[in-house]
Amino acid sequence: MEFLRPTTWQEALAAKAETPEAVPLQGGTDVMVEINFDARRPVALLDLGPVACLRDWEVAADGRLRVGAGVPYARIITELGDRLPGLAQASRTVGSPQIRNRGSVGGNLGAASPAGDSHPPLLAGDAVVEVESAAGGVRMIPANEFYLGVKRSALRPGELIRAFWMSPAAGPQYFSKVGTRNAMVIAVCSFAVALHPAERRAGTGLGSAAPTPRRAHAAEEFLAAELDWDGAPPLGDALLTRFGELAAEAASPIDDVRGTAAYRRHAVAVMARRTLGWAWNDYREGVAACA
Numbered sequence: 038m039e040f041l042r043p044t045t046w047q048e049a050l051a052a053k054a055e056t057p058e059a060v061p062l063q064g065g066t067d068v069m070v071e072i073n074f075d076a077r078r079p080v081a082l083l084d085l086g087p088v089a090c091l092r093d094w095e096v097a098a099d100g101r102l103r104v105g106a107g108v109p110y111a112r113i114i115t116e117l118g119d120r121l122p123g124l125a126q127a128s129r130t131v132g133s134p135q136i137r138n139r140g141s142v143g144g145n146l147g148a149a150s151p152a153g154d155s156h157p158p159l160l161a162g163d164a165v166v167e168v169e170s171a172a173g174g175v176r177m178i179p180a181n182e183f184y185l186g187v188k189r190s191a192l193r194p195g196e197l198i199r200a201f202w203m204s205p206a207a208g209p210q211y212f213s214k215v216g217t218r219n220a221m222v223i224a225v226c227s228f229a230v231a232l233h234p235a236e237r238r239a240g241t242g243l244g245s246a247a248p249t250p251r252r253a254h255a256a257e258e259f260l261a262a263e264l265d266w267d268g269a270p271p272l273g274d275a276l277l278t279r280f281g282e283l284a285a286e287a288a289s290p291i292d293d294v295r296g297t298a299a300y301r302r303h304a305v306a307v308m309a310r311r312t313l314g315w316a317w318n319d320y321r322e323g324v325a326a327c328a
């Protein structure tokens with residue numbers, strides 16, 4: 038197996054162009070497991086570890102955060118938890134401290150598993166994925182268009198993920214995950230909500246409840262029509278229940294070893310209700326504090 042070790046982003050793009058079959062390696066928490074279990078035997082590995090810029094994040098000129106593909110979950114929690122609270126909550130549920138020290142959102146996107154924990158908050162927070170190839174240049178792909186099928190993404194041959202872009206939270210964000218235990222567990226299903234008060238709308242993201250992570254569009258439209266952002270009254274049971282139902286209708290889950298489709302639908306409805314309730318309560322407290 039060839040081991041390619043570029044030290045700059047341009048070298049990485051050139052190496053990927055020259056050896057298209059090379060498998061990118063960031064934290065290795067997916068790739069090395071597959072290799073160790075003989076599930077994958079790539080002819081070449083493209084180690085992105087030495088490409089320092091992938092581990093940087095910055096505030097871009099437009100105020101959005103541009104977070105390098107290789108920034109590990111541990112740093113998202115400690116350095117960006119205040120600005121990306123939904124993603125930080127999801128990051129806290131990933132694996133163990135060792136996995137959170139190595140694993141990255143870039144690797145989660147590269148794997149494009151429907152169960153990846155970063156996807157729901159990326160969807161709810163309107164993230165955009167920056168990808169680049171030597172031949173095709175830079176493309177900006179909204180998270181909503183990134184996931185194409187089970188472990189299939191919109192990445193084209195030769196493209197590498199450079200970063201993801203996301204606005205700092207302008208309102209409360211929550212993530213919830215159901216697993217068979219509290220740590221080191223793949224999601225049975227998950228849900229994220231992000232309130233965008235200035236736009237009078239809420240974003241959503243479902244995980245492990247369909248062939249791809251996806252938004253619950255009808256649930257979002259329902260909230261845009263129903264929420265009273267100015268008066269910010271407590272949410273009634275009927276609204277929460279309907280939101281949960283619409284979120285569950287967006288799912289198209291399967292029966293598998295982790296859970297049945299029926300259980301997943303039920304759990305998505307429960308998580309949607311709860312996360313919206315938590316987020317709205319935070320929002321109401323903010324409104325009351327400013328009144």
Ligand SMILES: Cc1cc2nc3c(=O)[nH]c(=O)nc-3n(C[C@H](O)[C@H](O)[C@H](O)COP(=O)(O)OP(=O)(O)OC[C@H]3O[C@@H](n4cnc5c(N)ncnc54)[C@H](O)[C@@H]3O)c2cc1C
Nearest residue numbers: 063064065066067068131132140141144145147153154198
């Ligand atoms: C014990 C254990 C527990 C885990 N628990 C969880 C969990 O709770 N939740 C969860 O979501 N995941 C979990 N995972 C899976 C894994 O940790 C995550 O998917 C993580 O985000 C992968 O990041 P990485 O940097 O290690 O990726 P890598 O393993 O390096 O790469 C993953 C995939 O992305 C591709 N890739 C990497 N970087 C790029 C790039 N810049 N451009 C294009 N493609 C790229 C690789 O080729 C590969 O296909 C777990 C894994 C283990 C071993």
